[in-house]
Amino acid sequence: MVIVQCLIFQDGGLLALGCNILNMAMLPSFLGFAVYKAATLGCPERGRVYFGAFVASLIAVEAGAAMVPLESAAAGVLVVPLKTFLITLLGVHLLVA
Secondary structure, eight states: OHHHHHHTSOSSTGGGHHHHIIIIIIHHHHHHHHHHHHHHTTOOOHHHHHHHHHHHHHHHHHHHHHHHHHHHHHHTOOSSOHHHHHHHHHHHHHHHO
């Protein structure tokens, strides 16, 4: 999916592929799984599974979104203040999550 986003949707292109793999594939997957396991406590109860899936997806999407402003700041390519960029990106991705 990251390759499709890179080549078809032109979201950063090939130059941003490494960051996109980290931000959209690796971090959300591992973090989401850890949060899900912690939220469900290994119990297959329906309500706990729904709660775990909701919390895990919310945190995973927000963590991936938070990485973009932090990586941009680390690279020194920010045009807007870091706080403004971070709040805007987290707010938009909160709707996505």
